[in-house]
Amino acid sequence: MTNHVHLVVVPMHQHSISKTLHDAHTEYSTYFNAKYGFVGHVWQGRADISLMDETYMWNAVRYVERNPVRAGIVQRAEDYPWSSAVAHCQFRDDNLLSDDFPPPGAIKNWAEWLRIDHSEEDKRTIRAHLSTGRPWCTPEVLEKLEELTRRRLRPRQPGRRKKIRAETE
Incomplete structure (x- = not known):
């Protein structure tokens, strides 16, 4: 990019x-x-930072590695020299990448996996989480994060909150 x-x-x-x-x-x-x-x-x-769990991490990796394709810079993700897709498709080693990722056998053919584009809804969801910084995770993980941080991490309803009036006797 x-x-x-x-x-x-x-x-x-x-x-x-x-x-x-x-x-x-x-x-x-x-x-x-x-x-x-x-x-x-x-x-x-x-x-723009968004916490994510493993369920959504795979979507994020594909989104990132497909970005040069979406931008019209290359036809195939693995053709962009600055992308981790080159190493993940086993065209070269990259010392910046983790030795633990991807786990062996997680994706049999990385290049084919990268040819599968996200739906427009998935792209909007990814961009929304990045722009707001809200966690991108399952509801169960989000609930645990809210308990751990003692903060509301889910979006509230839009608009002003209703005033709560004290009852008068």
Whole structure:
């Protein structure tokens, strides 16, 4: 992609993602600004981050690896040199990818799996979760997350809340 990056990551520690992205931005900004004589931030905005469970992780991986196809950059996902699809289709090794993923035998033919596009509804759902930061998981996992964080993570009904008036006697 020419103007953004997608990552599907499993952090090892609570602040791993934010620290990694901060460090990458700092290093790249230093390099880019020195090379081109600029000053300041290179990337704009914060990362869109959405927690997901394993059920939805597979959808996210396919969505990310198919992105260059949707954008019309390549015909096949594995033809985009900056994509993990190249390694997942076993065309080259990639030290940035986890040795544990995908689990052996999870997907027999990765290239064929990538040819299956998401429905328009699935694409809207993925984009909605990324733009809102709401967890993308099963209702059971969402309930556990709400208990753990003591926060409401489901969307509320749109509009103002109704005022509750105190009963007068």
